[in-house]
Amino acid sequence: MFVNPWPGYAKQREFGVERAVHDWVFLIDTDEVVSEELAQDILDRKPGLTDRAVAFSLYRIGDFLGRWLDKGEYLVRLYNRKEYGIRNSLVHEMPEVSEEKTVKLNGILWHQGFRSINDHVARFNKYTDLEAQTAYASGKPFKISHLLLRPPARFLQKYFLHGLFKKGISGFAVSVFWVMYEFMVGFKHYELNSSGRLARHNAMGQAEKEKKGREAMPYSDGLNIMTTGLSWPSLQPGGLNTYFKSVCEQLSSRNKVHALICSQETPSTPKELIIHNAGDPKQSIWKRKDAFQRKAADLMGNGSGRIDILYSHFAPYGIGPAIEAKKRGIPVVMTFHGPWNEEMKIEGQGIKHRVKTTIAKSIEHKAYKLADKFIVLSEYFRDMLHSLHGVPLHKIIVIPGAANVERFVPAANRLATRRTLNLPEGATTVLTVRRLMNRMGLLQLLEAWKQVSERFPNAILLIGGKGPLRGELEGKISDYGLANKVRLLGYIPDHELASYYQAADMFVVPSQALEGFGLITVEALSSGLPVMATPVGGNKEILQGFRPELLFKGSTSDDMAEGMIHMLGNRKLLPGRDECRNHVLEKYTWQHVGDQVESVFLETLGKGVAAGC
Template identity: 25%
Template structure:
C-alpha cells in the first residue's frame, strides 16, 4: 500500500505528534508498505529518506503551547505537488484542524483520507469560531481516529461526527531492552542485593521542555525541597531543552546540586534514562490528550507518578499501572514521591503492572488497528489525487500547471 502521511508540526522541533508519525511510518515501512511523510522542516534539517520537506515553519501559539506550523500559498503548492507525485492509496492527515499542512491537505486532496486528532481542549473557542472554515475540508475525511477518549470528546463537541479511539504507539521492546546507565542509577538500583547502606532516596526522572510551564517542571521544583527533606539522597535527572538556571532559581542554593540537567537526549539515551530511574514523575498541568512519555516509562519498567489529568489517568488505567497525584499540588506530589521512594515493594508492584498494561500500546497492536482503518477506506477506492477544482485553485491563486 502507498501511504502518504501529513505532519502538521515542524520536523526539526521534536514533539509527541512528530514521534508518533515517525514511528508509524517506520513501522509501516518494516511491514513492506511504501510511505512518504510531508512535514515542515528548515532547509538545514537532516531528514529521513521517507520525509519530504514542505518548507520552513513559523511559531504559532496553539493548544497552550507554541507550535511550529506551515501555511500559505507556497505551502499549498507543495502540498499539491506532493499529492500529484505520490499517487497514494490513502493519505493520513494528523491534526487536520490545525492551521498547517493538515488543513491544506484536506482542502487539496481527493480520494481516501484518514485523519488523526491529537488535541484535547474542551474549551477551544478558536476551534468553534473556525468551524465554518474547517467544515468543507473535514467533510472530505473518510475515517477519523482520536488518540484518546479526551481527544475524541474535543472532536465531537467542536467539530461534530465521531472517531475510533486508537492510542499512540510505542516500540515496547526498544525501551524494555535498553541498558541502564550506571551513573544515572541510585546505589540501591546498581546493587539491589547489597542493601541501601542507610541511604534514603533514589533517582527521579523528568523528560520534557524545561521552559514550557504545562510540562510541570515548576511544580516538581516546588515539591523537591520537601522530597529532599525526607529523602536527602534523592537526585533529579532532567532531560529536555530550556533555561537550566531559570529552572532551579526557586530552589535553595544548597539543593541545586541535586538536580542534573542532561539537555536534549537521543532516543537511545531516553530509553536508558527511563531504565535507570527509581521513579519517573510526570507533573504536567494540562493540554495533554494522551501521555506518550508515560507509555515509554512503563515500557522501560519505570514506576510512574503522574498528575491526575484525565488523559494520564486513562493511560495509567485509572491509577492501577501508575500512581496519580492532584494536578498542580506540589505537596501532594512530594508526599507521594517520598512514600514511593521509601517503598521498594510498591515500586516493584508498579513496574510489574505497568509492564503488563503497556502491551496494548505496542506498535504490533496499534499499527494493526491503523492498517485496518486504511483498508476500510481504500476498499474499492481510487488513489488519492490533488483536487483540480477551480474553487481550490482560486482560493490560493494558483495557476494551472
C-alpha cells in the same frame, strides 16, 4: 533472523526452508501456537525420524470473535526438505506430499488468526483474488453451476455438518463468510475469464503486471498513503514528531508511504517510506501552509490512483493537502494530537497572542471539516475534539499511542548504566522528561520536591528537556535550596534517552493540562520503570487500567508530594520491571497501532467506494 522482500507465499516459504540448519523442517506461522500434546508428540518422534519419505500432518483449529472453532483441518507441517518441496501456488502453499505418505500427529495447532472484522475482510479479499487467479491460470473454465451451487453447499457443510451452529453468532458468521468466499472466488474467476486479461490480475508476474493488477485490486498489495506531519524527531524533538515517525515507519512495512514534513533536511528512512521536504521552517506559517498544498497536489496528480488516502497529523500543514484530496475524491483521515489554539492560549497572553490563537482555531476548524475520520490517542482527546469542534463521536476512533519496545528495554546492568550517566550510585533517582512549558507541571513538581527531599535527603530529581521555562525553573531551584537535589539535564539526545529510563528508580509525569496520551509514560514502562502521574488526560487512562495507585490524587504540588513520599517510603508497592514492561507489550506497541490505523483506512476507503467516491 532473515529478512526477505515479499515475493509471494510459496517463495517466502521456500526462502525460509532453504535457510534451515537441518533437513527436517517444521513450518509454523507467527499467529500459531503449538499445544503441549502436539509438542510432546513431536519430541517423542524426533529420535525416530529416519524415513525421509514420511511427512507429518497436524490438526489446526482457528478462532473467530474470541471463540475456538471445533472443526479444523489437517495440514502437512513436519517433513524432510530433501524429499519434498513447497507447492508453487499463489495460495495454500504447502509441501507437495501425497496423503498416503502422511502420518497424523496428536494434539492441536491453535491458529489465532482473527484480529478484527476489517482485517478478516481484507485478507478474505486477498485470498479470493489469489484463488481465482490460480483457477484462471490453470485453465479451469468458469461454470455458472459452481457460482450458484457452491456457496449454499458450503454454508450447509460448515454450519450443520461441521457443527458451527453450536458456536452461536461466531459460528453463523464464519459460515456466512464461507458463502461469501465461494461466491467471490467464482465471480472473480468469471471476471478474469470474460476479460481475458490475466496480466491485470496475476500477482505472480513482474513489476509491470503488479502495477496493472493494483488498478483492478488497489489494496491487495498495500496502500499508497500520503501523510502530513510537523517534522521528524531527529530534526525537531517532540512527542508529535516521535509519534509521526513511528506510525509512518510501521505503516511502511506493508504499504508505500509518502511523508510530507517541514524541513530542509531529509532523514534516512526505510525504502517504502519516502520523505518529501514540503516547507521551510524559516518561512511564515502561511507560506508553509501553501507549500504543503502545492507538494500534495503535485504528488496526487490527476487523482487516478497515485494516492489512496491522506493521513494528516498537524492542522496547519494538513489543510492544504486535504483540500487537494477532496478535489480528487481521496479520503482524509486526521489524527488529533491536541487543540493547537488551546495550547497556545496557556503559554502566552496579550492582544497579539489572542489574535494568533483565534487564527489558529479558525485553521483547525476548517481543516477538521475536511476529514472523513479522526484518530485520537485517548478518550480525553476524543471528548475534547467533540466538544471544541463539534465532530460527531461516530467519526472519532480511539487508538492509543505506543512505545518502541525494541529500543526501550530494561537495563542489563543498571549500575553500569548509572555510572555511565554520572549518577550517584546510592541515591534514589526520580526522572521526568518534558518540554519546559507551563502546562507540563514542572513548577508544581519543584514545589512538591521540597517536601520529598526533606523526607528523603538522598533522593535526586532529574528534569530532561528544553523550553522557555528554563530560567524560571533555575530561579525556583535556587530559591528552594534544591541545587544539590535537582538537576536540569537540558535536551536529552535521542540515543541517550533509553539509558536515563533504565537508570532511574521512578518516573513522574506532572502534567497540568492537555496531556493527550503520554508517550513518555509508555516508553518508561517499556523500560521497566514505574511511572507516577497526575490524573490528567491520557496518563489517567494508561495507569487506571494498570496500577491506579500510581496516579496522584490531583495535580497540585501537595498531591504530588504525598504520592511520591508514600511510594518512595513503600518501595514494595511499586510494580516490578517485568510487570511494567508486560503492560506495554500487551497494549501499547507500534504493531498494534499500525494494524488499527490500517483498519481505519480500509473502512474509510470501503465507505468511499460504496458512496461512489
